[in-house]
Amino acid sequence: MDELDELIAFLDDSRPPIKQHAAELVQGLTGSPEGIAKLAGRSAKLLPPLFRLVPAAEATSRAALVALVNLSQEPEVQQQLLALNAVGRCMDYVREKSCPGRNDLLVMLLANLTSLEAGAEALLQVGKGALEGLNVAVLLKLFLLPVAPNEQDMYEHVATVLPNVTRFAAGRRLLLQPGRGLLQALASQLRSSSELRRRGCAGAIKNCCFSCEADGTANDIAAEGEALALILDVLCGISGKEEDESVRESLAEAVLCLARVDDARKQLWKADAPTLLQKGYEFEENRTVCACMEATAELFLSDGFEPAPQEGGEAVQAAEQAAAAAGQMLGGDALPLPRQEPPRVVIEEID
Numbered sequence: 001m002d003e004l005d006e007l008i009a010f011l012d013d014s015r016p017p018i019k020q021h022a023a024e025l026v027q028g029l030t031g032s033p034e035g036i037a038k039l040a041g042r043s044a045k046l047l048p049p050l051f052r053l054v055p056a057a058e059a060t061s062r063a064a065l066v067a068l069v070n071l072s073q074e075p076e077v078q079q080q081l082l083a084l085n086a087v088g089r090c091m092d093y094v095r096e097k098s099c100p101g102r103n104d105l106l107v108m109l110l111a112n113l114t115s116l117e118a119g120a121e122a123l124l125q126v127g128k129g130a131l132e133g134l135n136v137a138v139l140l141k142l143f144l145l146p147v148a149p150n151e152q153d154m155y156e157h158v159a160t161v162l163p164n165v166t167r168f169a170a171g172r173r174l175l176l177q178p179g180r181g182l183l184q185a186l187a188s189q190l191r192s193s194s195e196l197r198r199r200g201c202a203g204a205i206k207n208c209c210f211s212c213e214a215d216g217t218a219n220d221i222a223a224e225g226e227a228l229a230l231i232l233d234v235l236c237g238i239s240g241k242e243e244d245e246s247v248r249e250s251l252a253e254a255v256l257c258l259a260r261v262d263d264a265r266k267q268l269w270k271a272d273a274p275t276l277l278q279k280g281y282e283f284e285e286n287r288t289v290c291a292c293m294e295a296t297a298e299l300f301l302s303d304g305f306e307p308a309p310q311e312g313g314e315a316v317q318a319a320e321q322a323a324a325a326a327g328q329m330l331g332g333d334a335l336p337l338p339r340q341e342p343p344r345v346v347i348e349e350i351d
Helices: 003-010 016-029 033-040 043-052 058-071 075-083 086-096 103-113 117-124 134-143 158-165 169-175 182-191 195-210 218-222 225-236 245-259 262-270 273-283 287-302 309-329
Strands: none
Touching: 003 016, 003 043, 016 033, 016 043, 016 058, 033 043, 033 058, 043 058, 043 075, 058 103, 075 086, 075 103, 075 117, 086 103, 086 117, 086 134, 103 117, 103 134, 103 158, 117 134, 117 158, 117 169, 134 158, 134 169, 158 169, 158 195, 169 182, 169 195, 182 195, 182 225, 195 218, 195 245, 218 225, 218 245, 218 262, 225 245, 225 262, 225 273, 245 262, 245 273, 245 287, 262 273, 262 287, 273 287
C-alpha cells in the first residue's frame, strides 16, 4: 500500500478529525491537473468513500464536495460517479437540506455530470413515469427564488445545468409546459446581474428554439409574448446593451430558429421584430449575431408584407415600416420579394 492508498483508507476512518484531514488533503490534490490525474487513476477506490463524506460535518463535507467537483471534470470519473447514482443522491441532499450552505457545490457537481448524456437523462429521470422532470422542477424552483444583494447565490450554477438538459426533448418539454410560465421566468433572468445566469438561460432558450419545429413547440414559444419581447429587447439592446457576446449570439440564433417556422414568424411580426432587429443591427459588431439578424431579415422580406385586409391601414403602415427596417439591414430597398429559401446559418445546440 503506497501513500495514496493510505490517504484513501483514512477517508473511512472512524475518527472524524482524521476523515476531515484526509478529505482536505484530497481536496488539495485536486487543485492541480497533475493531482487530478493522479487521483483519477485511483478513482474506483477513491470515489465511494469520498462520496460518503458529502453529508458529513460541514468542514469534511465541503472538502469532499470540492474534490468531487474538481474530479468530475474527468470523463472516467464522471462515468463512475453516475454508476454510484451521484445525480440521484445529490438531489436527495438538496431536497432533504442535508448539506446546508453547500448546495452550491452540489449543483456544481450536477452541472459537470449532466454534461454527459447519461447524466442529463438521470437528472431528468427519463422513463420514470410521474417522476420524470421532478428533479429539474425542484432545481428550477430554487434557481428562480430571489437572491438578496449581499446573499450568496447558492443556485447560480443551475444556469449551467439548464443548457445540458435542454439538449433533450424531456428537458425542453418541461420548460415549455403551457401555463407554467417557465419560459418567461428564464427570459427574466436575461437581465440578471449574474453573467452565468444570463448565459445559461440564453443557452437554454436557444436549445428550445433550435428544436422547436421538430418538437412542435414553435407556436407555443412564439405565443409567449412577454418572453419574446424580453428576448428581443436584450438581443437588440433596446433597454441597455448586453455586453456578453455569447448571450447575444444565443438569442440571435434562437430568434432565427423561430423565424424559420411560418406561424412563429407571424408572431415575430406582431412583436415588431424587424424594426427592433434593425435597431440592434445598427450597433452590432459580432459577426455571428449580424449573420443571424441578416438571415432573419431575409425571412421577413420573403413574406411579401401582405397583412390581412381586415387589419386596416394601420397594419399596412406597420408592415411597410417593418419591411423598411428589414430592407435596411440588408442594405437594399424594402420591396416585396418572391418567397424563396433564405440563407442558412448553421446553429449548434448549447452544451
